[in-house]
Amino acid sequence: MAVPIVQLQNVDKWFEEDHIVKNCSLDVREGEFLTLLGPSGCGKTTILRMISGFEHPTSGKVLFNGQDVDEKEPYERDVNTVFQNYALFPNMNVFDNIGYGLKVKKVPKDEIASRVNEMLKLVHLEGFEKRRIHQMSGGQKQRVAIARALINKPKVLLLDEPLGALDMKLRKQMQIDLRHLQTQLGTTFIFVTHDQEEALTMSDRIAVMSEGVIEQIGTPYDIYMDPKTRFVANFIGESNLFEGDITEVRSDRNMVVQTKEGPLLVEKPDEMLVAEGYSVPTSVAALTSAELEGEPKTVAEHAARRLTHMEAGQHISICLRPEDIKVSRTEPEGPHFSATAKDKIFIGDNTRLMATTAGGKDIRISHPDTENLPEPGESFYFYCDPKDAVVILE
Amino acid sequence: MKGQKNLAKDTRKKQKHSRRETLSNAIMCGPITVWTVLFIILPVALLVFMSFLTKGPLGRIEYKFTLANYAEIFNPAYVNVVKESLLIAFWTTLITVLLGYPLAMVISKLKKKTSGIVTIAIMLPLWVSGLIITYSLVIMLNASGTVNTILMHLGLIKKPLQLLYNSFAVIVGMVYMFMPFAVLPMYSSIEKMDPGLLEASADLGASPAKTFFKVQLPLTSPGIFAAVILTFIPCIGYYMIADMLGGGKSMLIGNLIYRQFTVSRNWPFGAALSVVLAAIILIMVRIYTKLGGSMDDLA
Numbered sequence: 001m002a003v004p005i006v007q008l009q010n011v012d013k014w015f016e017e018d019h020i021v022k023n024c025s026l027d028v029r030e031g032e033f034l035t036l037l038g039p040s041g042c043g044k045t046t047i048l049r050m051i052s053g054f055e056h057p058t059s060g061k062v063l064f065n066g067q068d069v070d071e072k073e074p075y076e077r078d079v080n081t082v083f084q085n086y087a088l089f090p091n092m093n094v095f096d097n098i099g100y101g102l103k104v105k106k107v108p109k110d111e112i113a114s115r116v117n118e119m120l121k122l123v124h125l126e127g128f129e130k131r132r133i134h135q136m137s138g139g140q141k142q143r144v145a146i147a148r149a150l151i152n153k154p155k156v157l158l159l160d161e162p163l164g165a166l167d168m169k170l171r172k173q174m175q176i177d178l179r180h181l182q183t184q185l186g187t188t189f190i191f192v193t194h195d196q197e198e199a200l201t202m203s204d205r206i207a208v209m210s211e212g213v214i215e216q217i218g219t220p221y222d223i224y225m226d227p228k229t230r231f232v233a234n235f236i237g238e239s240n241l242f243e244g245d246i247t248e249v250r251s252d253r254n255m256v257v258q259t260k261e262g263p264l265l266v267e268k269p270d271e272m273l274v275a276e277g278y279s280v281p282t283s284v285a286a287l288t289s290a291e292l293e294g295e296p297k298t299v300a301e302h303a304a305r306r307l308t309h310m311e312a313g314q315h316i317s318i319c320l321r322p323e324d325i326k327v328s329r330t331e332p333e334g335p336h337f338s339a340t341a342k343d344k345i346f347i348g349d350n351t352r353l354m355a356t357t358a359g360g361k362d363i364r365i366s367h368p369d370t371e372n373l374p375e376p377g378e379s380f381y382f383y384c385d386p387k388d389a390v391v392i393l394e
Numbered sequence: 395m396k397g398q399k400n401l402a403k404d405t406r407k408k409q410k411h412s413r414r415e416t417l418s419n420a421i422m423c424g425p426i427t428v429w430t431v432l433f434i435i436l437p438v439a440l441l442v443f444m445s446f447l448t449k450g451p452l453g454r455i456e457y458k459f460t461l462a463n464y465a466e467i468f469n470p471a472y473v474n475v476v477k478e479s480l481l482i483a484f485w486t487t488l489i490t491v492l493l494g495y496p497l498a499m500v501i502s503k504l505k506k507k508t509s510g511i512v513t514i515a516i517m518l519p520l521w522v523s524g525l526i527i528t529y530s531l532v533i534m535l536n537a538s539g540t541v542n543t544i545l546m547h548l549g550l551i552k553k554p555l556q557l558l559y560n561s562f563a564v565i566v567g568m569v570y571m572f573m574p575f576a577v578l579p580m581y582s583s584i585e586k587m588d589p590g591l592l593e594a595s596a597d598l599g600a601s602p603a604k605t606f607f608k609v610q611l612p613l614t615s616p617g618i619f620a621a622v623i624l625t626f627i628p629c630i631g632y633y634m635i636a637d638m639l640g641g642g643k644s645m646l647i648g649n650l651i652y653r654q655f656t657v658s659r660n661w662p663f664g665a666a667l668s669v670v671l672a673a674i675i676l677i678m679v680r681i682y683t684k685l686g687g688s689m690d691d692l693a
């Protein structure tokens with residue numbers, strides 16, 4: 001397997017008394033779009049700043065192409081950053097901002113001019129060369145910042161919540177544009193955001209972070225469909241979490257889980273399923289049982305290791321996505337829960353049903369078929385397909 | 395028709411309102427206006443008026459119009475004084491800014507609490523009488539003073555150096571005196587600058603030196619302009635330091651004016667010199683604003 005372009009090895013970062021990044025390990029593959037996703041203050045920006053060189057790990061290593069870069073100053077590193085507030089130079093016009101990286105490297109003037117023009121074309125800002133920065137709109141500033149960072153042809157582009165200040169519509173457009181740009185150039189992008197929808201839209205892989213820990217790394221599909229921790233299940237999309245004990249592991253790989261609401265039939269995740277959770281080929285990816293012997297890198301890996309030894313009596317959580325919940329007005333045959341509908345909201349392509357279970361838990365159901373959903377105040381039954389239930393072990 | 399009527403009513407209301415505003419403005423600005431007229435505008439007018447009068451015997455003033463006072467300034471001896479003043483102000487400003495800028499940078503990097511203490515330490519000379527500061531410098535610089543004693547103890551010199559009563563002493567005194575005026579505006583402009591811009595520059599591959607000259611210096615230039623103005627201008631007119639540390643050898647415009655009103659008792663010539671000094675200062679401020687400086691930064 002090729003050497004990852006950027007690697008974090010057991011990185012810890014303390015700011016005085018605060019443990020901001022806790023033993024994080026991460027491999028970034030050349031050419032991928034990797035997103036660090038997590039709520040604010042989870043340490044994702046600190047990780048980015050350790051890659052760009054503005055912060056140094058308290059312990060652990062940052063490697064570029066297998067080389068430790070701790071000694072390298074930010075201006076010696078082959079990465080460029082698109083900053084959260086753009087950080088464009090107010091004393092220069094658009095042309096000089098974009099050409100800055102080349103100018104400080106003493107590139108000849110005519111080459112700077114042709115490469116700046118190339119960049120302006122790339123970000124659709126032809127004709128704006130002489131504009132002052134304060135005359136540009138937020139979206140235009142964003143494009144200048146991207147062009148300025150890309151003109152150095154960095155191996156890795158770091159983006160620190162670059163779309164945070166834009167309005168919704170522009171943001172959506174920029175998400176698509178950025179993704180196209182990344183595919184077109186083949187540059188490795190490391191993108192930081194707290195917006196899960198943004199992460200799902202753009203990324204090849206997502207690393208979900210919480211309180212300084214990488215909870216899970218995987219493709220958007222895996223992260224959504226197969227969250228390995230309660231945090232990931234809650235943070236990515238909506239989920240209904242139920243806790244319970246395994247009472248029986250059947251021969252058909254289904255398990256009966258006794259929750260407060262009653263019994264639920266869920267499919268037992270096996271080693272195959274765990275491996276699928278990491279379908280992207282990285283060192284984390286092909287989790288064979290041999291590799292599982294090594295030091296686990298993420299919370300998800302810890303969990304994955306335990307998933308393979310599942311047996312009756314174990315305490316687990318079950319994540320049911322709103323769209324995976326099946327609703328019935330008549331009592332179904334298999335294991336099921338009962339609930340009372342509270343609110344029913346039609347939102348176009350779907351209808352959302354808010355309900356309270358017999359055990360007093362609030363749940364959310366999403367279903368395209370408005371007609372057959374119970375009305376507020378009505379009692380109903382719900383269950384799920386055993387294979388749709390996601391087992392979380394923490 | 396009705397609309398027009400309403401409009402007229404509105405206008406009348408507005409007029410009434412604005413009349414009341416004028417009254418309250420007058421009450422609030424009245425005292426300071428009287429003060430300004432009495433103690434600034436009138437004296438300046440008097441000064442300009444006096445600069446065109448003739449000097450009589452025994453320091454008396456004769457009310458006869460003349461331009462002789464202004465012509466007198468072109469006497470080579472006095473031209474030299476103006477030159478010397480500008481030169482000393484120039485060196486003082488240069489040294490103050492060159493020493494003050496790094497200091498301002500260091501303060502801006504300190505934690506809030508520490509930077510507050512350091513700022514107060516820098517402001518301290520402003521709260522001490524200039525006379526005391528000047529005397530303490532005399533003690534530091536004289537033949538048996540602190541500086542010479544230390545240098546002799548270290549064996550660097552055999553005989554005490556002549557540190558006092560020359561332009562060197564004047565410049566040292568001036569730099570000491572005006573350092574706070576230079577550091578504060580530079581500090582405020584460095585503080586105002588987004589440190590993210592320095593990171594962006596480093597991120598794009600600029601060495602610290604390049605980042606300084608291409609990003610930090612241009613962005614903090616308003617503070618430097620303000621520092622230059624706030625050092626240069628008082629420096630031209632400040633006579634006490636030149637008097638006590640220069641030992642009468644370096645005569646600056648300020649000293650010259652002071653003498654006209656005291657020893658020489660030639661008030662009209664002193665007035666003419668004052669007007670010229672004021673003109674030099676106004677020209678400096680004009681250059682400053684032309685270069686893009688803001689008057690707010692000087693306050």
